[in-house]
Every structure is written in structure tokens, then in C-alpha cells.
Amino acid sequence: MSDAIRRMKDLPSTHLLGTGTPMCAGCGGLEALHQIYDVLGTNTVFVNAAGCMTLLSVYPFTPFRGSWLYTAMACAPAGAQGVRDALDILLTSKRLPPEDDLQTIVLTGDGAAYGMGLSSTSAAIDRNLDFLYICYDNEGYGNTGQQSSPATPHAAQTATNTGSRGFPGYKKDLFGIWAAHRPAYVATVIGAEPLDLAKKIEKAKSLRGPRLILALAPCPTGWDFDPAESVEIGRLAVRSGVWPLKEYIDGKVIHNHVPHPRAPVEEYLKTQGRFAHLFSPERNDALLGEIQAHIDAYWAAVNK
């Protein structure tokens, strides 16, 4: 591609997503969506599942210059299937000129992507549906007040895990679940790393078939931090190795950035109220050690 994105100055300078949405100040999901939309463009139909971003389009307003369809929590990929199949039928029968075709995009939070919508997602990948799935992962049911979801990290406090050990489970490996289906493309991104994000969206846009963009979405209200810290927390998620930036393509997983030296996970955890119980009233060395050991083990396997 001649206009390929290589440097920060190659990033789109026109911004397509409208302002004034009801998302919270400092929303890491909206930060990522702004950047994604600039690269994808407006020839898109966003098929949405119940979550924070359902509130982007409240009658009669929308920040999207392209199209939108809200479905329900479990079935946005099935909605995308119906839209894509119908567009294909209209194109084949010449009832839709090729220039009127649309990219079919699914937009959901982690509650739908990791949990309720996983069956319809898996089936859409099985059918080799030509769609791009964007998940803004704020690691909990954010829209209802941050109850634990299958994306919640170990030990984080949530509205349903208020005790001193936080969430007892472990964050589900959605990247791995997708990759096991052998789709066209899977990538993790974060709004705080715009160049990496834009390159991946550009690559995803050039491919056909099932594609996932999994965006970690720092969430000031759910994770309990000042909205001004959103970008810095995103960068720390990458520097500490909590959020590996990686891609799956052609059957291989590639890590785009191996943090070296890796910042101690504590630096990341300390920025967020959801982990404050690990530091006060007294330090929980055992739990902090366990979290660090998990991250070390991940990167040891990557570097092997």
C-alpha cells in the first residue's frame, strides 16, 4: 500500500467520529474507537451488542457518519452475518452497486465478547464470516457498574468482588480462543499506542474473513482512577507486560513489542483503585507475587 502507515505523522488527520457522546471522561474504549474509525472510514455498518457503547447511538443522535444496527447482548455476530449475507446477495444480483458495499463491523464490550456472545462469535468464525470484531475490553460489566466478567483480571476488586482478595478467577484468553479457530486475523491494541493500533487496523482492513481487534480499554469509573491518567495507564499496561501487543496471522502469533526492561506490575496496579487492597491497609506480598509470576511466565514462554 502506497499510503501505508509507518510513522505517527502518517496517522489520519481528519477525525470521523463525532463528539459529545455520553461515554465517561477518559474512556479508553472511546479513545481506541476514535482511532479505529479514522482508519476504517465511514463505509461501515457497526453491529452492536448491549454494553457501554450502545449509548453512542441514542435517538436521534449518533457520532457515526456511517451506519449502525443495535442487536442484543448475545448476538451481534449473528446480526453481522445477516447484514453481510444480505449485502452479498444484493451485490451478486446487481441490486447494490459495488461502491455501496459496506464493511461489516461488530462492536461489543468484553461481557459480550468473552461471555454471552462467545457462541455466536465462534459460529461466525466457523462460517468464515467476512467481518471485523472490535472488542473494547474494560475487564468487567462496565455499563452496569463494573461487576466481574470473564475478562476481569485476577485479584481486581469489582462491584461483585469487594473483599480483600478481589476477583478469584483469571482473565480468559480470548486472543487464544479466537486463534484456535484459525481466523484471518487477531490483534490486541490499546488507544495509548496509536501507531501500533493504526497499523493493525490497516492490516485488518486489507484482509477478508473473521478478524478480531481486542482493545484494552482503561476505564476510569470501573477501575477507579482519574480520567486524566487513562493514556498513562494504557502505556503502563504495555510497559509492564500486562497487555501484550500481538497479532495472529497465517497461523502464527507475533509479538509486536516485547517490553524491555519490563516495568514491575506493581507500578501498573498502584495506579488503580481496584487494586488498592493489595497495598493497604497492608501490602499483600503473596498476591502481588502471584500476579507478577503470571506475567513473568507469559513472557518467559514468548522469549523461549
Add this chain to the structure above:
Amino acid sequence: MNRQLLTGNAAAAWGARLAQVDYVPAFPITPQTEIIETLARWFERGEMTGRLTMLESEHSMVTAAAAAAATGVRVFTATSSQGLLYAMEMVFTVPGWRAPFVLVNVSRGLASPITLESDHNDVLATRDSGFLQVHCATCQEVLDHVLLAYRIAEDSRVRLPVIVNLDGFTLSFTREPVDLPAAEAVQQFLPPFDPQNVRFRASKPVSQAVAVLAGSPYSYFRYETHLAAQQALSVLDEIAEQFFQAFGRRTGPLATYRSEDADMVFVMIGAGATKACEAADRLREAGVAAGVVRPRWLRPYPAAALRAALAGKKAVAVIDQDLSMGQGGVLHAELAAALYGMPNAPMLASIIGGLGGRNIPPEEFYEIAKRMLGFAARGETPPPQLLFTERELRQVRKLQAIAVVERKELGEKP
């Protein structure tokens, strides 16, 4: 005209084929599966153009159906029973999209206990969803009403999805002679789908199915859907007349059989009503002026037509093949609401029968007619009746006895 022996399922598939549907999202379930297998074969052989996509659940199937309709193609889908209930969130969601399509439901009793044969609790659970619904009694009616359903669903005064219902087993697997209309005649009656302003294309972006945040806009859009459903009654009259002109068969919100001069009327929906017609003939031979009123359309509800058909009757027995636990028959309650306060209203009785495919033999119709006329003559209304015979009870007791013996055999203490 081409006359063939077709099952109810095959008639439904032929309806979709003649309607030249573009898209069939599908998922198998007994007793509906023959419909999607038939359509899949036709798509594979190139006898139908477009696409059949197997979904992984009915919830996804109904989502894909409505999403495709909202993109601007003609959509057909089918399910039964548990499948319809699995899809129920979307069954209630998609009518508000105002993207018309047709769903054939092949009625089957609901769990628990899990079973395969017909009753109407599945389709009646969709009663308040915004889907229109029409109930068929013959294989011919199935084919005819798939075609009619598209005309009504796609009419700019309606724009709502329609459920065409047929009874599992009694109709789905029964072969009857069916007139297959010529493709050209169907194309004249049913022109290609015009998606109007509900469609997706790059040059004209739209947001569909968006949220509202207050009761007022919510009420506005809900009222609009309700008024469109009510409006479908007059649209139906118009289109039924066009259907008659095109194919020579009469249809309408009600089917009546020997009811005009009847003293006693059975009210039933679906294929079960054909048994009531047979019983009415026998009753007439025995000197009882019996008749049958069969609502085809339940949504929109043809209240005025029912009042007109039942005014002045001595006794009306609604035989519900459904059961609202703790209340009784769904159709009975609806008819009572329609007849309430009407001068010369008939005595209205509630009978529950035919659950899970339980047969209603002629003798039970005769007995119902005799008893209901007796109550009416005394100016009384009987309590709701649950049809069940001593012989059936004896059979259930035998099953229970086997279960007890087998438990003992396994050494379980009673």
C-alpha cells in the same frame, strides 16, 4: 395449475420458493426440519437463488433474519417450540426494527415434560411481541398464507414480521393435495421486496434499532408498532380480495363453518379445528345446530369479526390447545375480552384439550356440545374443563406403576 400431494412442511417450503425469498437463515428442530432441508436442497441445485445460512441457534437465526431484512432482502425462516422460545429475546426485539420477514412456526408442545407433538403454547408465547400471526388448518392454507404474509408484512402501512403457524405432525407431516400456483401469477401478486428506507448502503448511512432514554419516545415507537399491527386488519381485507382474484381461494381473518345458523359454536385455531368441523356435521345429523369459528389471524386480533360471528349464539366453547398455568385457556380469555358487554353475547365456556398432540375424539366434541347447550339453557357458565378420560388416567397410572417397579428392581427404597 399444478396440483401435488404435499406435507405441511413442503407446502411452507413451496411458499418460500414461490415468494422468491433471497435469504434463509436456518437451524434444525423437530418437526420443522423438513422445511429447511427442502429449501437447502433447492438452493444447492440452483432452483432457488440467494443463500441459506446455517446458524448456531434460533436466537442467532432470528437476529440474522431481521438484520438481513433490515439490509434490504426478502427473508424466510422457520422454527418450532423450544427453538422459538430460545429466540424469544429477538422475537420481541425485531418487530420494532420494522424490517418485514416471514417466520414459519411448526407448533410443538413446550417442555416440561419435553415432547414432540403439537400444541399452541409455543406460538402464543409470541403473542405480545409485535409479530403478526396467522394459523393454518390445511397444507393449502400454509402455502397461501406464506404468500399472503409477505404481502401484509411488506405493506408500507404495516411493515412488521409475520409468523405463519402450522401444527406439528397433524399438518407438518400430513400430505394433502395442494394447488401450486404458477410462478408468474405469484410474481404478479407479490412483486419484489421494496425495502423502502430500511436498508444499509454506503451512500445513505442509517442508524437502525437505536436506544431511547425515556418513556415518551419509547411509548411513541411502541404505539406506532401497535397501530401498524391494528392497521394490518384492513390491509388484510384488501390483500385477501386480491388473493382471491389471483388464485380463486377465499381467505380472511376468520374461517367459519356452518356457524351462521348454529346454536352451539366451537372456536378453535389450526388443524384441530378440522376435527371440530367433522363433529359439527355429525352433530347436525343428530339434530344439534353446531358450527365452527376458526380465527386464522390472532395478531392483529379480529375482535369485530368475532363479535359479528358469535352474536346471538346460545353457547360458544373455546377449545384451547394451550394452557396458561393458573389462568386457563389463552384464546378463551381473549375472546371473553372481545365479547364482554356485547348485547346478545353467547354463554362462553373454556375447554382445554389437545395438549402435546393429545387427540380430541369425536365423542368429546359431541359431549361438549351437549353439556354446553345444557348450561346455556339453565343460564349458567361452566367452570373451565380440562379434557382427560378415565382411560387416559389408567394409562398414566400404568406408566407410574412401571416406574415404581423399575425403581424397586434397582434396589431403591420407596
